[in-house]
Amino acid sequence: MTKTYLLQAIRKEVTDTQIITYCQQASRREQGFRMLMSKYQERLYWHIRRMVIEHEDANDVLQNTLVKVYKGIPKFKGHSTLYTWLYRIATNESLTFLKRKNRNRTTSIEDQLTELANQLRADTYFDSNEAAIKLQQAIVRLPERQKMVFNMRYFEEMSYQEISDILETSVGGLKASYHHAAKKVEEYLKAHSE
């Protein structure tokens, strides 16, 4: 029975309402949480990975996120959709991680870009084609907020409304933010194309 639900969850057939109902019943909490993980873990992973870059860091942040979700879901009131709530926790966890990581960083932006390129080339879990490295270098130069908006729109193809729900910002502001970010990325890629 559980396996059927998990398969449905993997195929995204389980509704969020079902997941929440299960998670909020002590006797079915584990089953509900497994369904939630099957449905959302991959999307959350990619969202976090694009923010923190390294797989090991993404794994750590994702696990923290899921533990927080497990502890918080019994009290989830449904003021936002489950999807929005999960993304919000993942985003906050990623930002906290990045803040901690960058706290003592004193190197210049150019040094950081070189460091990032070297790190990506050495990363076993990064297909180190130069175009992908250049794009990541362009993205890392963006302010955190623009970086998030750019990733969510460009890679995850989220609607402005979805991003607005997650980041709790106006749609108009997000459109402007994405435009500025995309423009900066385009300019960087043009300037650094061989």
Added chain:
Amino acid sequence: MDKEKISLPPKEEVTGFQVPEGYFEQLEQDVWTRIEATSKPRVLWQSWAVAATVALLLGIGSYFFFTSASPSDAVLSQQDALEYIEDNLEEFEEELLISNWDETDANHLEPTES
């Protein structure tokens, strides 16, 4: 302001991130392990250890509090004060002595030969 005016590469060509094989299958187990580790009720010896630590800290704190600035050192007894005044009588101005004169002090006076 629409994104069509900006030319970016197709995302399929620039998505370089990969995950270790079988990562998502293993992830569920890892998350459960972490949840179990963080939800374990505190065992009895841990509670005792916390209580003992708090008691020890309170003990050390109290010791330093009561021994470092003992009030008995700071307060001068009346006898000490009188002795000090007697020894250093010349340093006090007459007016000051008179202004602080109390009639009860007369009881302490011993008759002197004049």
